[in-house]
Amino acid sequence: MTSLHLDRNRRYVLGLGCERGTPPAEVLELAETALRTAGAQASRLAGVASIDSRRDEPAILAVAAHFGVPAVFFDAGTLERETPRIKNPSDIVFARVGCHGVAEPASLAAIGLEADLVVPKIKSAHATAAVACIRLRKE
Numbered sequence: 162m163t164s165l166h167l168d169r170n171r172r173y174v175l176g177l178g179c180e181r182g183t184p185p186a187e188v189l190e191l192a193e194t195a196l197r198t199a200g201a202q203a204s205r206l207a208g209v210a211s212i213d214s215r216r217d218e219p220a221i222l223a224v225a226a227h228f229g230v231p232a233v234f235f236d237a238g239t240l241e242r243e244t245p246r247i248k249n250p251s252d253i254v255f256a257r258v259g260c261h262g263v264a265e266p267a268s269l270a271a272i273g274l275e276a277d278l279v280v281p282k283i284k285s286a287h288a289t290a291a292v293a294c295i296r297l298r299k300e
Contacts, residue, residue: 165233165271171207172295173199174276175228176268177221178211178254179288185223188288192224195290199280203228210267212240212258220288233271240266248281268293 165174175195179188196203209225211218213234225232237259243266244250250261260266262282268291269276280292 165208165231167207167272167295169297171205172297173201173206173279174268174271174293175206175209175224176211176264176266176271176291176293177209177215177224177288178263178267178290179215179218179220181218183218183220183287185220187285188220188290189224189227191283191285191288191290192228195280195283195292198283199292199294201279201292201294206230208233208271210235210271212237212260212263212267214258215263233267235267235270239270242266243269246276246278248278264289264291265293267291 208230209232213236216234240260244261247262247265255261272295275296276293279294282289282291
C-alpha cells in the first residue's frame with residue numbers, strides 16, 4: 162500500500178469498486194458524482210482506494226491519474242474489518258470477494274479510525290463509489 166498524504170487541504174478519499182473491464186469513463190463519471198455529493202473539490206482528494214484484486218484495473222488507475230492522486234489497495238481481510246463502520250454491507254460482495262463491501266470500506270481503511278463516511282456507496286451500471294473524510298482535530 163502507498164500511503165496517502167492527508168491534511169486540512171486533502172481530507173477526502175474516494176473508494177472505488179468495479180467489474181473487470183468497466184469503461185474508465187463510467188468510473189470517472191461516478192467518481193465525479195461522488196465528490197460533488199460530498200461537496201468536495203477534486204483538489205481536496207488525497208487518493209483513490211480499492212481492493213487489491215483491482216490493483217491493475219485500468220478504470221481505477223485512470224481515475225487516480227485523472228485526479229493526480231495515488232491509488233491504494235487493500236486485501237479483503239482489511240476491508241472486512243471495516244464492516245462495522247460501513248452503511249451498505251453486501252452478502253453478494255462477500256460471496257464474490259471475501260468482504261462485505263469495497264468502495265465504503267476501502268475509503269475508510271485508507272484514512273483509518275479518524276475517518277467518517279460522508280458519501281455511502283453509490284452505483285453506476287458496473288461500478289461503486291464512496292467517499293470518506295478525515296475528521297479534523299481541534300488544535
